[in-house]
Amino acid sequence: MDEISLAQRVLAGERRALARTISLVENGGQPATEALATLYPHSGNAHRVGVTGPPGSGKSTVVNALAAAARQRDLTIGIVAVDPTSPFTGGAILGDRIRMQDLAGDPGVFIRSMASRGSLGGLARATSDVVEVLDAGGFDMVLIETVGAGQSEVDIAKTAHTTIVIEAPGLGDDIQAIKAGILEIADVLVINKADHPFADNTFRALRAMLDMNSGRPAYTGHHGPQAASSDGQEERATTPAEPDWKVPVLKTIATEGDGIEALLDTVQQHQTYQIEAGTLAARERARVASDLETRLREVLLEQLIERIGPEAFGETIEEVLARRLDPHTAVADLIQKVGPLAGG
Amino acid sequence: MADRKIRVLIAKPGLDGHDRGAKVIARALRDAGMEVIYTGLRQTPEYITEAALQEDVDVVGLSILSGAHMALVPRVMELLADRELSNVRVILGGIIPDEDVPTLLELGVSGVFGPGTSTEDIIAHIHQVVEIA
Numbered sequence A: 001m002d003e004i005s006l007a008q009r010v011l012a013g014e015r016r017a018l019a020r021t022i023s024l025v026e027n028g029g030q031p032a033t034e035a036l037a038t039l040y041p042h043s044g045n046a047h048r049v050g051v052t053g054p055p056g057s058g059k060s061t062v063v064n065a066l067a068a069a070a071r072q073r074d075l076t077i078g079i080v081a082v083d084p085t086s087p088f089t090g091g092a093i094l095g096d097r098i099r100m101q102d103l104a105g106d107p108g109v110f111i112r113s114m115a116s117r118g119s120l121g122g123l124a125r126a127t128s129d130v131v132e133v134l135d136a137g138g139f140d141m142v143l144i145e146t147v148g149a150g151q152s153e154v155d156i157a158k159t160a161h162t163t164i165v166i167e168a169p170g171l172g173d174d175i176q177a178i179k180a181g182i183l184e185i186a187d188v189l190v191i192n193k194a195d196h197p198f199a200d201n202t203f204r205a206l207r208a209m210l211d212m213n214s215g216r217p218a219y220t221g222h223h224g225p226q227a228a229s230s231d232g233q234e235e236r237a238t239t240p241a242e243p244d245w246k247v248p249v250l251k252t253i254a255t256e257g258d259g260i261e262a263l264l265d266t267v268q269q270h271q272t273y274q275i276e277a278g279t280l281a282a283r284e285r286a287r288v289a290s291d292l293e294t295r296l297r298e299v300l301l302e303q304l305i306e307r308i309g310p311e312a313f314g315e316t317i318e319e320v321l322a323r324r325l326d327p328h329t330a331v332a333d334l335i336q337k338v339g340p341l342a343g344g
Numbered sequence B: 001m002a003d004r005k006i007r008v009l010i011a012k013p014g015l016d017g018h019d020r021g022a023k024v025i026a027r028a029l030r031d032a033g034m035e036v037i038y039t040g041l042r043q044t045p046e047y048i049t050e051a052a053l054q055e056d057v058d059v060v061g062l063s064i065l066s067g068a069h070m071a072l073v074p075r076v077m078e079l080l081a082d083r084e085l086s087n088v089r090v091i092l093g094g095i096i097p098d099e100d101v102p103t104l105l106e107l108g109v110s111g112v113f114g115p116g117t118s119t120e121d122i123i124a125h126i127h128q129v130v131e132i133a
Helices: A001-011 A017-029 A029-042 A060-074 A096-103 A127-136 A174-178 A199-212 A260-277 A279-308 A308-319 A325-336 B019-032 B045-055 B069-083 B099-105 B119-129
Strands: A047-052 A077-085 A092-094 A108-116 A142-143 A162-167 A188-191 A247-249 B007-011 B035-038 B061-065 B089-094 B111-113
Touching: A001 A017, A001 A029, A001 A127, A017 A108, A017 A127, A017 B045, A029 A127, A047 A060, A047 A260, A060 A077, A060 A096, A060 A142, A060 A162, A060 A260, A077 A092, A077 A096, A092 A108, A096 A108, A108 A127, A127 A142, A127 B111, A142 B069, A162 A260, A162 B061, A188 A199, A188 A260, A199 A247, A247 A260, A247 B099, A247 B111, A260 A279, A260 B035, A279 A308, A325 B089, B007 B019, B007 B045, B019 B035, B019 B061, B019 B089, B019 B119, B045 B061, B045 B069, B061 B069, B069 B089, B069 B099, B089 B119, B099 B111, B111 B119
Parallel strands: A047 A142, A047 A162, A077 A108, A077 A142, A092 B035, A162 A188, A188 A247, B007 B035, B007 B061, B061 B089, B089 B111
Antiparallel strands: none
């Protein structure tokens, strides 16, 4: 099976080809590049919904219920569920399917588990590429479940059109709620396990936090300061503010399906809002810009280290280790040595 | 393709609820650097095959302690073949009487591992039967 025909079989809706192509894309290199080149012109139709929140808040269960509800509305659903890779062994246990049994056997659903493979932002490096593959495969909605996120795993906001942040009652006081982090990336906030006695407290704390600001703030990604610098490129790598979108706080009991219809309604309302307000296009532009920057950075770094040479790089490591050189000066020296990056 | 990982689906078909062994294996394979998709209890052969397809795994590990292996395993092998997943290796763990082992191997099961098998043996077996391109 060569890559081109495999990718074409994805476009024809073959599930085995889809699964194989996802592996190719996940493993990277030239085969991934070729497969994505074939598929990319055919993607861009799916609504991409991110689901994030702390471990144990019920992300997989919400995804399961949300997908089942969307199937009732005749939407086909692709799911990417990311779990963490062990930093010690490189292995992973991917357990999100356990909570997605209701979807088994439905040809309108395709679930793929992904290990984070060393990425720290809550997604794997290749997650956005896998989303492109599912999108090209013709799914109406792609649900992306992040690893159990703490306070800074906010990459999902760049990949998704609608980000659902799930909180469970009793996890923290109201100061947690006003800290920076994943609450700020929410387009929709969900308090799952709403039958818990602390659910109303959590609801009030989150509602109060949201009432302090109006609408979803602009998200500047990992390199906010540069992106907002005065070089006239303010829009670069920044998701747009959505001032007219008042972030709803919903309550669900996902194991029972309670509140899930309302959640799906809200996701679809957000989709409609984004199309009408033009923020969907702006988000896509920001996503592409950020994606290109990340890829350029990776390639440049690889080339740069190659140009510096392993020996010189090793020597610099030793110098810094011995504290004869500080890391800032070391970088300046290395860049000085290889000269301007353009050309040979 | 430096990032290629061995992917293993660990599933418990049938009705017994004892998943401790399956969890121990999942953990050991993770520690051996593999990506283990754990699907939980009471999986039908149909669900297992579909999950193996979607997850594009190299190996399916079945844990069966109910004695139903001679019904479940042939069904899984048949469904895998139907879906052109014959390249997927199937290993079996649990309570499997010795006299059933030759038949299971003939069906295409690549290894049968009973109680007391060391996890190293299972890991070595997987490395042996999965060719990494």
